Amino acid sequence: MRHFFNIGLVLSIALLAIGCERVINVDIKDAAPRFVVEGILTDDSTCRVRLSQTSNFNDTINLRGLSNARVTIFEEGGAGVLLSETSVKGVYRAPFTGKPGRTYNLRVEYMPETANSPLVFTSTSTMPRKVQLDSLFVTQRVFLGQNRRIATIRFKDPAALGNAYRFVQYVDGEEETTIFLAKDDLINGRTVVDELLIFNDEYTLNKCDQLRVELQSIDKAIYLFWYSLSQSSLGSSQSASPGNPASNIKGGALGYFSAHTVSSLNIAVDPDSTCSYPVD
C-alpha cells in the first residue's frame, strides 16, 4: 500500500500538470547485453521461466528470448522438474505446482555461442502461506482531480508479521502494468481495504469493464524486487537514483524468481443491460 501515501508521486503529478513535454534526443550509451531471468512458480499450476537478454535503447525489439537453455526447478528436499521450451522463444514451462511453505530452487544453464562453458543462474524462493482475496469491488471517487472508478480489494492479513503482497489488475483480460504492492508493517493482522490507485491522469475503469484482480502472496526478496523496480527502473526520473532492481538471481542476471500463491476474483464494472459480453 506504499502508493497510498506516495507524496512524491502526488506532488510530481501536480508539478507536471503545469509543465510542457517534448520528445528529445539524448545521447544513450549502449551497454553489452545482460541476461534476464523471470521465473514464476505458483500454487495454481503456473510454472514458467523466461530467459532473455537486454536490448539496446533504440532497438525496436524489447524482448529477446533465448532458446536452448536447460531450466530446472527443484523443491528443497523434494521432487523437481525440467522445464521445456514453448513455442514462444525463451519461455520454458512445466506442469508443476508449488505448495505454500516450501522452498524452491531454480537453475538455468545457458550456453552462449561464443563461450566454452555454460552460464549458470540460480535462485531460491519460498512460497509464503496463502492469503485469500475476500472481495473485489469498485469505488467511485475523485482522484487526481477527476471522478474515477477505482478497483478496490479486501483481504485479511494473517496475524503473524512478515507478509507481503503484489496485486495485479486485469481489464478485459489485459494486464495493467502498474505495480501494486503491500507489506504488513502497517496493516499486520487487519482486514485491509486497498484501492488500486493508478497515478495516470488519463486512467479510469469504465462501466462494463471485466475486471480481474489477482492477489499474490510474495516473499520478502520479491517484495524488494518489485518495490525497487517500481521506484527506480521504470524510466521515470522522479527517483533521484535510477538503477536496476534488487534481484534474487545469482550468477549475474537481472530479474527474479518468485514462488507465490495466487488468489483472484472477477467482476464486471457497474454492469447493467447496456453491457454486452462475449459468451464463452
Added chain:
Amino acid sequence: MEKTVFFLLFIFSAIAATSQQKHTLSGTIRSQRSGETIIGASVRSINGTEGTVSNEYGFFSLTLPEGDYEIEFSAISFETSVEQIKLTENFSKNILLPDEVKDLEQVTVSATGKGRTITGTQMGVERLSIQEVKTIPMLLGERDILKAIQLLPGIKQAGDGNSGFYVRGGSADQNLILLDEAQVYNASHLLGFFSTFNSDAVKDITVYKGGMPAQYGGRLSSVLDVKMNEGNNQNFELSGGIGLISAKLNLEGPIQKNKSSFLLSGRRTYADVFVPLAKDTAIRKNRLYFYDYNAKLNYQLGKKDNLYISGYFGRDYLKFDQQFGINWGNITGTARWNHIFNSRLFSNTSFIYSDFDYNININNPNNDLDIYSKIRDLNLKQEFQWYAGSAHSMRFGFNSTYHKIRPGDVTSSGTASFNNFYLQDRYSWENALFATDTWKAAPWLNLTYGARLTSFAILGEGDFYNIDSDGNVTDTLSYAKNRLVKNYINIEPRLAASFILNRTTSVKASYVRNVQNLHLMSNSTTGAPTDKWLASTNIIKPEIADQVALGWYKNFAGSRYEFSTEAYYKKMYNQIDYRPGADVFTNDAIESQILFGIGRAYGWEVFLKKKTGKATGWISYTLSKTERKIDGINDGAWYNARQDRTHDVAIVFNYQLNRKWNLAANWIYYTGDAVTYPNGKYVIDNQLVFYYTKRNADRMPAYHRLDLGATWLLKDKKKFTSELAFSVFNAYGRENPYIITFGQNEDDPSKTEAVQTSLFRFVPSISYNFKFK
C-alpha cells in the same frame, strides 16, 4: 580541557599586558532614520591604517595609541560620517549614520565596508544587501534571498526556479541556514519554489562557502546567516506589496522612541483564493498556499544591555481531491541578550528554539491515515567578543543544543486498514566550545586561528542496532531514558591567513574542518518536506569535511570594481546514500537501508563586480567537479554527484536609467546535472524495464535563461513611496529540462523515447509595493 582554558587565559592576559599604552574607542553604530543597528559598518582612522568593522549587533571596538584621530564611519546605503576624536582614555560613542541621499548624478548603489575586504582573513564569504536583492528579477516577481545568492560563484541552484542551493559540491542539506541564529530545517515553501525568508523582514545575508568562523558549526558545506530587521525605533512605518502570487505587509515602529521597537511582517500566497472560481468542482476543493510571519521586539536596557526577541512562523498547506492533504512548516524563536562588559568585551547570550514538522492526512471513502513527524531543537549559545588590543580580537564561547527527532507517527481511526505505528523518537545533545583569535601579525599579514570542539551525545531511550554488510540487523541494543548510546567528539580547526600585497590586493588561504551530525535523507530529485532528518547513531558516523582554499583579491578603478578568484579542494567523509529500493518509512533500523562512502569536490571561482555608478552588477563563473564514492553504488567506483556541474555562469546587471526607472537583467548558464540514463531495456511481466550501468554518467542538456526586470518608482514623497515592479522570467523561453523520463511511444510501443518536461518559460509578473513612513 582545563589546561586549554588556562592556556587561553594566559594568552589573553599576555596580550592585554602589551597594550596598556593604548585606549579604546567603542560604541554601537545605528541608522539615524530607523535606529536599526548596522552590521559590518567600517570604522577606520583616516590618517592611519587602523580599522575595524561593527559586529552583528552594530558594536565596534577599536584600540589605538593615545592621540587625535579623524575616524570615518561608513556602511552600505548610508552616508559616511567623520568624527574628530581626542583619545586620552577609553571612550565610548554611539554613532548614527543618515540614509544615503540618492543623487542621480552620482548614484552610489553600494559603498565600501560590505562584501569582501582586502585585508580581512575571511575568505569564501559572500554578502548581499537587501538593496541588491530587490532589483534582481525573479520568478513571479517574488523577491527571494535564496535565489539571489545562487547567482554568486560556488553557489548553485537546485533546479529550475528552485530556492534550494548547493555550495561547493555539498548537497542541499549540508547548508546551515540560520534565521536570527535559529536553524531553519526546511527553508522552502511550495516544494522549493520559494524560500521561507520574506525579504521585507530581512536585514542582512551572509554566506560562508569556506573558512567558516569557529562560532558556526554543524553543517559540512556552508553557513547562510540571515538576520532579521529589528524594527524602526524612531517612526512608524507601514509597507507592503501585492504581487501575482502573494501579498505582504510589514509594520514596524517604536514602542518607546530610541529605546525599543517592534516589527511584524506577514506574507501569504493567494493562488488558492482564485481556486473557488474554477468551473471544475474537484479543482475548487484543492488547496495550495503558504503563509509566514516574522516578529521581532527589541529593548535597549540602559547603555550596556540590549534585548532582542524574534520569531518566525511559516506553514504550507496542500490539499488534493479533498482526500489527500499535507501541511508543513518551521517555527523558530530567539531571545538574545547583548551585554557590553566594557569597551573591549562584548557578550551575547541566546536562547533559541527551532521546530520543523509535517503532517500528512489521507481521508478517502475506504481509509484514513495520519502521519506526523517533527524535529525540534532547544539551544543555548554564549559568545564573547574580546577586542584584546590593536592586534588581537577574539571570539569564544559555547553552544549547547538538545535535539529531539520524531521520525514518524502513523495513526488512523479504528475502522481503517492500518495499525497505529510509531517510529522511535531519537534524542541527542550537541555541545560545542569554540575560540578564535584574529591577529594582525604584521602590516602585511593577518591571521585567524581557532577551533571548535564538538561533542554529539546520542541518548536513549530507544533501541539501537548492529547490522551486517548486507544491511540485516544482527543485534538490538536497548537503552534506557537519557542513557548515553554513543558520544562523538571532534575537533574542527579553523585557520585563515591574509597576505596584504598592497592597499588594493591580497592573497588569502584557509583550512577548515566541519562536522555534521544531522543528516537529511532525500529520495527525490527536487526535495520534499517529507525528506527525513536523521541524527548520527552508533552506526551512522558524523559527516566530516576538510576544505582548503586559496584566493586572490583585487580592488581597482578606485574600488569601483572588485575582483576575486578562489580555488578550493574539499574532501568529505562518512557520506550517506540510500540503498537501492530503500524503505525508510516504517523502518526503525534505518541503518539497514543506507550506504556509506566518501566525497570530493574541487573548483575554481571567479567574481568581478562593479559596485558603483549608474550601471552595476557582477559576473560570476565557477569551474568545478563533485564526486561521490559509496560502497554498494556504481560498483564502488567514483561517480558524479547529481549537482556536479562543470561550468556555471551568472551575469547580473542593473541600470538606474533615471530617478523613476531601474532596469535589471540576469543571465544564467550551467552544465546540465549529472544524471543516469538507461543503457538498455528488457521486459518484466509485460512491462518495459530499463537497464542501467553507471551512476550519473550522463548529462542533462545545459541550462540557461535570461530574466528581465524593471522597477518604476511611482511616488517618492517624504511620507509615502510606491513602485511598480515588472519582470519576465526565462525571457527567451528556453525549454530547460526539469526532468527527463523514458518510456514507450504511445502510438508505437516498439519505439522507446526520452521525454523532457520543462516548467517555466516566459513567466511575466507585475507587483506593486508601497511604504508609508
